[in-house]
Amino acid sequence: MSGRKKTLLKVIILGDSGVGKTSLMQQFVNNKFSHQYKATIGADFLTKDITIDGNKQVTLQIWDTAGQERFQSLGVAFYRGADCCVLCYDVTNEKSLNNLSSWKDEFLVQSNVSNPQDFPFIIIGNKIDVDENKKISSLSKKLNNITNNQLGGLNYPVFETSAKDAINVESAFEVVAKMALQQEELNDANGNDVSDDYNDAINIHLEGDSGNCAC
Template sequence: MSEGKGPVTLKIILIGNSGVGKSSFMNRYVNHRFTNMYRATIGTDFLCKTVNMDGDTVNLQIWDTAGTERFQSLGTPLYRGAHCCMLVFDVTSKDSFSALEVWRKEFLVQGEPQDPSDFPFIVLGNKTDLSNREVSGKKALQWCEEIGAEYFEGSAKEDLDVEKPFVRAAQRGLQQYKKHTLENTGHFQITCKQPTETRNTCEC
């Protein structure tokens, strides 16, 4: 890094209804893998990926939270200390898109960001490879403009435009980190170590 400091650790949270593809998008980005076998996330899951961002070495902690009501409360404590939040929906499901406002408000309440009006949200529409689309890009973009979020869409299954939203989340998260450094705040964080192998995993 330009200031001679160690890597920056950023916490990126993925939230949204169950079945929209949060885990699939995360796994496709980090591990370059996709499976058609659906397994609901129980509580939370997370992966790490190290990237270079504007001269900074950044360790991304990407958290995938459960989208079902049964496990929803388990994820809310982990909202705290996040640097960027990705709101994920399924473009073939109007209900999953309509639910994003509830998810966003819950994040702002439970996550307690230092400046809620300036906190970065990335909205991500998944499953664009399917033909039975119910939410247009225009409609999603209009809502994003209303709440000050940025919009991306793609397909985890077809590996279509998967990297772009995460790169942008890292950029916005880094800006948030530099503006509101979380050092010595007592927020819950996990240190990620990159193994000697080329694949990205975490030793926690």
């Protein structure tokens, strides 16, 4: 078995249309911000290498999805096999905040992950660079309600970012990577690796014809 140095992590970014998913990703990967809004059509893929805890090499494969509903049919391929999911809202748009839990549910249904309660999610509230008066009123209270709700609460780390001014973007993604990596290491430690036991010998006498190739 080869010890590959880099771990590859699939990261999905979800959230309502216009909350800044693509901007966050562009800021994180390319350190760029554009004032123009272009709706993502279907999906976009970006890659970024980062180092965690000073020595762990991680490659993030970031799947930027379209928030618009008409592109949602891409479905399963998008969500399955994800290592971490980033739920985004816009701090000036209350609806996008309230939709977070639908996005989470949608993800869990489509991705069919084995332990939903352990799956790494983080929440990003974007656009904190805007004027206070444009922000959702009593945001922290509302946010608190959503994250600490006992029934299906989104009890995940929250980051407030500005893709425009590059505030907190890097650190948010670092936490994303860290959480996903932890989960990955946990899986490996649990011996989920079906490694080297070549005990699946075939029983020729029992299998008879089925062992016989059709040529």
